[in-house]
Amino acid sequence: MLTNPLTKNIGQDNVAADINRYMDNDGYRGWRKAHSMAPDDIIELVKDGGLRGRGGAGFNTGLKWSFVPRGEDSPKQKYVICNADEMEPGAFKDRLLMERDPHLLIEGMAITAYAIGASQAYIFIRGEYHLAASRLEQAIVEAKQQKMLGTNIFDSSFSLDIYVHRSAGNYICGEETALLNALEGKRAIPRAKPPFPQVSGLWGKPTVVNNVETLCNIPHLVNLGVEWYKNLGLGEDAGSKIFGVSGKVKNPGAWELPMGTPIREIIEKHAGGMKDGLQLKGLLPGGGSTDFLSTDHLDLPMDYDVIGKAGSRMGTGTITVLDDKTCPVGLVLNLTQFFARESCGWCTPCRDGLPWAVKILERIESGNGSTEDLELLKEQCERIAPGHTFCALAPGAAEPIQSALVLFEQDFINHVTMGACPYHSISTTTPLTKHP
Amino acid sequence: MSSLLEPELIEVMEHSNSDSEDNQAALSAQEKEEIDQEATHYQQRFPVGLEALRIVQKHRGWISDETIQAISDYLDIPVAELESVATYFQLIFRQPVGKEVIYLCKSSSCWIMGCDHLQKTISDRLMIKPGETSEDGIFTLLETPCLGDCDKAPVLMLGEEMHRNLDENSINALIDKKKKYYADKSSD
Numbered sequence: 338m339l340t341n342p343l344t345k346n347i348g349q350d351n352v353a354a355d356i357n358r359y360m361d362n363d364g365y366r367g368w369r370k371a372h373s374m375a376p377d378d379i380i381e382l383v384k385d386g387g388l389r390g391r392g393g394a395g396f397n398t399g400l401k402w403s404f405v406p407r408g409e410d411s412p413k414q415k416y417v418i419c420n421a422d423e424m425e426p427g428a429f430k431d432r433l434l435m436e437r438d439p440h441l442l443i444e445g446m447a448i449t450a451y452a453i454g455a456s457q458a459y460i461f462i463r464g465e466y467h468l469a470a471s472r473l474e475q476a477i478v479e480a481k482q483q484k485m486l487g488t489n490i491f492d493s494s495f496s497l498d499i500y501v502h503r504s505a506g507n508y509i510c511g512e513e514t515a516l517l518n519a520l521e522g523k524r525a526i527p528r529a530k531p532p533f534p535q536v537s538g539l540w541g542k543p544t545v546v547n548n549v550e551t552l553c554n555i556p557h558l559v560n561l562g563v564e565w566y567k568n569l570g571l572g573e574d575a576g577s578k579i580f581g582v583s584g585k586v587k588n589p590g591a592w593e594l595p596m597g598t599p600i601r602e603i604i605e606k607h608a609g610g611m612k613d614g615l616q617l618k619g620l621l622p623g624g625g626s627t628d629f630l631s632t633d634h635l636d637l638p639m640d641y642d643v644i645g646k647a648g649s650r651m652g653t654g655t656i657t658v659l660d661d662k663t664c665p666v667g668l669v670l671n672l673t674q675f676f677a678r679e680s681c682g683w684c685t686p687c688r689d690g691l692p693w694a695v696k697i698l699e700r701i702e703s704g705n706g707s708t709e710d711l712e713l714l715k716e717q718c719e720r721i722a723p724g725h726t727f728c729a730l731a732p733g734a735a736e737p738i739q740s741a742l743v744l745f746e747q748d749f750i751n752h753v754t755m756g757a758c759p760y761h762s763i764s765t766t767t768p769l770t771k772h773p
Numbered sequence: 774m775s776s777l778l779e780p781e782l783i784e785v786m787e788h789s790n791s792d793s794e795d796n797q798a799a800l801s802a803q804e805k806e807e808i809d810q811e812a813t814h815y816q817q818r819f820p821v822g823l824e825a826l827r828i829v830q831k832h833r834g835w836i837s838d839e840t841i842q843a844i845s846d847y848l849d850i851p852v853a854e855l856e857s858v859a860t861y862f863q864l865i866f867r868q869p870v871g872k873e874v875i876y877l878c879k880s881s882s883c884w885i886m887g888c889d890h891l892q893k894t895i896s897d898r899l900m901i902k903p904g905e906t907s908e909d910g911i912f913t914l915l916e917t918p919c920l921g922d923c924d925k926a927p928v929l930m931l932g933e934e935m936h937r938n939l940d941e942n943s944i945n946a947l948i949d950k951k952k953k954y955y956a957d958k959s960s961d
Contacts, residue, residue: 424918426880432921459814464827464864465876465920467933500814505827506863508918522819522850524861540817583882583923590924625881625919655923657881671884679918 340569342557343550343577344593347437353472356479359440365485367556371448372491377407379452379559386558386566387575391430392420392511392548393623393652395641398555404535405453405543415455416544417446418520419552421462421469422504422511426625426675427657430579430591431549435462435469438553439476443499445552447486448559450497453545458499461516464506474501508679512728513546515681526683527728550579572597574640582608584658585615591655597638603656604635615660619744623652625672626733628740629659648740664760665745666752669737670698676734687731690721694738701749704757711749715742798839800847804829808847822850823858826865835866863917871906871913873951876930880919886926892916894941898948911955912948 339345346354346362356364371379384399405415419442423431435442446458462470477499480486488496507525509515514528517539538544554576558566567575574596580603581591587609594603604610604617611617619629622639628649630637637643644651659668677691694717700706701714718739721731742749751759800808811824825844830836836859845852859865875895879888892903895914899907906913922928925937936947 423921426919427882427923428919429921429923464862465917465930468935502814502820503824503827504862505823505865506918507861519823520820521817522822522854522858524857581924583926584885589926621881657885657923659885663885668881668884671879672881675880675918 338565338568339557339561340595341577341593342561342569343434343441343553343579344438346441347433351436353437353439353476356440356476356483359438360483363560364440365444365483365556367558367560368444368447368451368485369491371451371559372493372495374559376452376454379448382563383452383555383558386563387570388551388554388558388566389574389641390548391550391554391578391654393425393626393650395651398547398551401535401547402449402453402545404533405545406536407454411454412542414457414540414542415453416539416542417450417453417455417458418513418516418539418544418546419446419458419460419549420511420513420516420546421460421466421549422508422516423466423549424463424508424511424679425653426672427583427621428624428653428655429581429583430653430655432466432469433579433591434549434553435466436472439469439473440480441553441556442473442549443476443480443486445555446499447480447490447497448555449545449547449552451495453543455545456496456498458497459520459539460499460501461510461520462501462503463510464504470501470503477501507681508675509681509728509730512730515728516546517544524681526681529727570596570640572638572640573642578639578654580607580639581655582658583655584620585612585660585663586610586658587612597640597643599636599638600630600656601635603639604658608658611658611660615662617658618661618663619659619665619741621652621657621659621737622649623654623656625657625675626650626729626736627652628736629665629744630740631744649736662760664702664758665741665748666698666702667758667760669741670695670702672737673698673734676730680730684726684728684731686721686725687734690717691731691734693717694721694734698738701752702758704752704755706753708750708753711742711753714738718742798843800829800843801832804832805847808844818848818850819854821848822855823862823865826855826859826862830865834872835869869906871911872955873911873932874913874915876915876917876920877903878918878920878922878926878928878930879916880923882919882923883927888927890941891927891929891939891944894944895948898945909955911951 380399380402388398389395450458504510510519510525512527515525519525534544569577577593578596579591580594583589592607619631621627630649634647641651673695677695680687682688697710697714718735721735723732807828808825812821841855899912901907901914903914903916920928927939928937
């Protein structure tokens with residue numbers, strides 16, 4: 338039984354599987370099979386498979402697709418967009434998939450486009466991913482030559498073109514409505530929802546935006562079926578997932594593992610545990626905008642709802658570990674500086690609130706904070722909570738702050754009472770810099 | 774130490790770039806061809822604007838007011854619209870930058886693995902802070918959002934090339950290599 342559908346073509350060498358190798362290894366079989374099915378049946382299959390969005394939100398992918406208007410009177414032009422704007426601090430899974438097996442993503446996009454009836458698709462890739470973008474462009478050329486893309490695919494009336502759109506920086510572009518504005522050639526500012534992109538997205542047309550890893554799940558799910566896919570997961574959630582660990586572990590990296598793999602197994606077995614002389618103090622389970630978990634949570638399985646109930650989010654599934662010699666206040670300050678700088682400036686609580694939080698954290702980290710500052714920081718998290726802004730950037734920024742204030746409360750207090758950072762880390766109070 | 778905001782430096786940069794086609798208003802045939810190619814990907818004009826900015830910057834190093842005007846004329850997109858996009862995106866430069874842009878990842882995993890120390894190494898060596906260009910006009914140092922290579926932290930991107938698992942020695946070696954390249958080039 339195939340247990341590593343996402344990485345089976347990925348070897349040790351940093352090369353991408355070309356289309357011949359990809360097809361020799363069952364590549365584009367899912368696309369052929371999907372093309373022989375009714376689009377509605379594909380949507381049902383993906384829904385039943387229980388594939389949840391791997392970008393971080395964990396929404397059922399088939400259900401997301403099902404909101405696209407279908408039938409004779411629906412808009413003729415629809416779009417599929419691959420969100421390849423991986424920029425979450427601590428996330429490094431989509432780069433791997435795009436650089437090393439670009440055809441898997443192309444195949445997933447072809448099936449998605451066919452299921453919702455889109456004849457155009459874009460890969461919205463961050464401008465810094467030069468290698469991934471050029472490998473994807475090469476893969477698209479190859480797929481066209483093999484008539485997997487282009488006009489009248491498999492001698493049918495279905496045609497599809499996929500284009501690579503290289504973006505030019507800015508974390509907010511990963512938010513799907515900001516992404517749509519960016520792709521339309523505007524400033525990447527989030528839109529109000531509803532209407533949701535599935536109804537009114539790119540240029541007002543029905544649009545599905547899916548993450549790279551989500552789309553890479555589609556080909557094998559269609560080819561090998563719902564039962565196989567569900568059995569890949571160990572617990573509640575179906576399928577496999579790229580999990581990763583960064584920070585001061587012995588063997589940082591990314592591995593395809595069953596959904597529901599316990600955190601402890603990922604950190605201790607796959608990442609080799611902490612470096613000698615260091616203890617695990619806490620972890621961000623899925624990127625910089627997820628709440629910290631403590632060592633009490635190590636036996637939790639990495640399933641969306643389990644991690645959600647523990648007070649955090651599985652997010653991207655790439656874990657950042659915090660060791661006992663690294664200052665938690667410094668790390669939270671670093672994350673908050675990131676979110677403050679990446680705020681698009683559209684909503685006041687985010688534009689003004691995050692730099693304010695940075696200032697408070699700078700005071701505490703440099704030893705100039707007071708106990709009132711700790712209270713102020715808590716209040717600040719409430720002011721940028723969900724519902725106060727158009728998108729989830731500011732609420733996401735609040736997650737590591739609010740959880741750190743609880744889990745590492747003593748560290749915050751020590752900074753205030755000692756009037757210095759007990760960890761003696763290098764100054765982290767680099768001012769926000771403007772791009773040229 | 775020279776800030777990008779100092780007009781003297783901008784003058785220096787403009788002068789040093791004048792032997793290439795920088796700041797010449799009209800788009801070159803090559804630039805137009807590349808823009809036309811990207812334009813086939815869209816049914817609308819507007820999205821081609823960012824692509825054009827990216828393409829022209831690749832050839833000229835940065836986007837001057839004259840360049841914006843030239844793209845505006847070519848694509849029939851209002852200057853204000855292009856300007857709003859050009860000033861929004863981090864990878865579009867509205868001021869001159871060095872020949873080599875160092876994108877230093879400052880996000881969480883790289884921070885844990887010591888990117889502040891790397892920044893100090895670079896800043897001390899080149900006498901520039903993030904956002905500034907070295908006096909010889911070779912290097913610009915920029916802080917960048919997570920580069921998505923966190924298991925190999927700390928990392929930076931030099932131009933389009935990733936450099937991973939960095940320490941003080943490898944950073945210095947990298948700077949030496951680039952300095953030598955430009956020294957050899959100018960003595961040719």
